[in-house]
Amino acid sequence: MVALASFFSPLSANIYFPALNTLAADFGTSESVMNLTLTTYMIFQGLAPTIFGDLADMAGRRPAYIIGFAIYIGACIGIACCNSFPALLILRMVQSSGSSSTIALGSGVVADIATSAERGVWMGWATSGPMVAPAIAPVLGGIFAQFLGWRWIFWFLVICAGTFIVPFVLTFPETGRNVVGNGSIPPQGWNMSLINYIQLRRQRTLSHPSPLERTSSTQTSLKPHRRLRIPNPLHALTVLLEKDVSLLLFYNSIIYCAFYDIMASAPSLLAEIYHFNALQIGLCFLPMGTGCLLAPVLTGKLLDHNFHRLAHRHKIPIRAGKPTDLQNYPLEKSRIQIVAPFVLLLDLVLLSYGWVLHFETPLAAPLVLMFLAGFASTAAFNAMSVLLVDLHPLAPATATAANNLVRCLMGAGATGVVIYMVEAMGRGLCFTFVAGVVGVFSPILWVLERWAPGWREERRRRVEVEVEKARGLVRGGGESVDRERKI
Secondary structure (H helix, E strand, O other), X not given: OHHHHHOHHHHHHHOOHHHHHHHHHHHOOOHHHHOHHHHHHHHHHHHHHHHHHHHHHHHOHHHHHHXXXXXXXHHHXXXXXXXXXXXXXXXXXXXXXXXXXXXXXXXXXXXXXXXXXXXXXHHHHHOHHHHHHHHHXXXXXXXXXXXXXXXXHHHHHHHHHXXXXXXXXXXXXXXXXXXXXXXXXXXXXXXXXXXXXXXXXXXXXXXXXXXXXXXXXXXXXXXXXXXXXXXXXXXXXXXXXXXXXXXXXXXXXXXXHHHHHHHHHHHHHHHHXXXXXXXXXXXXXXXXXHHHHHHHHHHHHHHHHHHHHHHHHOOOOOOOOOOOOOOOOOHHHHHHHHHHHHHHHXXXXXXXXXXXXXXXXXXXXXXXXXXXXXXXXXXXXXXXXXXXXXXXXXXXXXXXXXXXXXXXXXXXXXXXXXXXXXXXXXXXXXXXXXXXHHHHHOOHHHHHHHXXXXXXXXXXXXXXXXXXXXXXXXXXXXXXXXXXXXX
C-alpha cells in the first residue's frame, strides 16, 4: 500500500513530460515558459512535505495520507477543466502539494516497522512504487497527448487515485509509534481503519475484557503526548542544522538536479534531433524508467548485505526484528560504500550523454545512457534515503520532508535553467558542466564517512540529555500533583 501511494507523486510528474510541447502549443506559450510548471511543481514538492511530515509524526500516518489524497484528487479535476496558463500553474502547485508527501510518509512507515539491519530491503520495496512511475508514466502521457488530448492525463490520474484511496482508507493500519507504539496499542479516531473498527466492535461484544479495552489506560496516557496542533514546517528546517544531515541532503540534491536535467531537457532535445511526436518521446523515457525500476530492490539487498558484513567484522550482534546498537557501528561507511560506485557511474553517463546528443548519434546510444542514468541515480537516491532515516529514526517523515525540501528547491532551479544552458553552451558542454558539478562535490561522501560518526554521537548524547531533562520535569510534576492530593 505504501509503494502504491508513493506511486502517485512521480506518476504525476513524469506523465507530464511528453505533453510539454503539446501544452505549450495549446496555451500559446514557449517551451521554456511551460517549463515553469515543472519548476513550480518541484518547489511545492519540496515545501508541502515539511507540513505533512510534521503532521504524520504528530498525528499519525493515516490522517496525513488521507488529507494529501483529498487535495491531490481535487487539483487533478481542476487541471483537467482549466483553460488558462495561470490556472494550470497554480493547480500544478496544489497537485504537487497533495501528492508529494506520500514519499516522505512511506519512509516514515518503513522506519516504524523495520530495523536498521533490514531497512535497505524494506526501503527498496517501499520505493518500488515511485520507481515504476518513470517507466510507464511517460508512455501513458505520450499516448494520451497524442490520441485523446492532454486533459485525459489528469482524468486518468483522478480515476487511479479514486480507485486507490477507497481500499486504502478501509484497510491501511496506523503505524506511527507515537500513536500505536510497537503495534500493541489500538489506534483511535481517524487513525483507526475499518478493519480495526470491526475488530473493536467484535471484542466489545464479548463478556470478558478485550485486549483493546485492557489497553485503554495506555491510550489515555498517550493523549497528552499527541495533543493535536497546527503542523509546523519549521521542524523540517531544524534537521538542516545538523552538520551530517545538511551535507547529505545537499549532495543528494546535486544528484537529483543532474537526474532532472536529463528528464526536463529530453522532450525538446528528442523533438529537435529526431523529430519525434509526443508518443515517441514518451516511449523514449521507457529505458530510463526501467533503470529506475530495477535499482531499488538491488540497492536494498546490497545495503543490507553490507550492513551485516560490517556488523560481523566489528563483532556487533544482529537479532532479527530487534534494533541494533549503532553507537560503535560504522553506519555512514556501510551506506556510503554502496553510494559511491553508483555516483561514479552516473558521472560518466552524464559526460557521455551530452556528447552523444551533440553528435546526434543513432537513437540507441542516448537510450542506453538514459537507462544507466536512471539506474545509477535511483540507486544513489535510495542508499542516501536509507542513511537519512538511520540518522533520524524518531522523526523519519520530518527528515525525509527536509530532504524533499532541499532537493526539490534545487531541482526546480535546475529544470528552470537547463533549456537555457543547452541553448547557450551547447548539448555537450552543458552536460559536461553538470558532470563536473557532480564530480566537484563528490568528496562530501568522504567527509561524511570520516567525520559524520562523531557528529552522530554528539547528537545522540544531546538527545539523551534532553530526554532526561523531560523525564525529570514529568517526575517533578507528578510529585507536585501527589503533594496537592495529600493536602
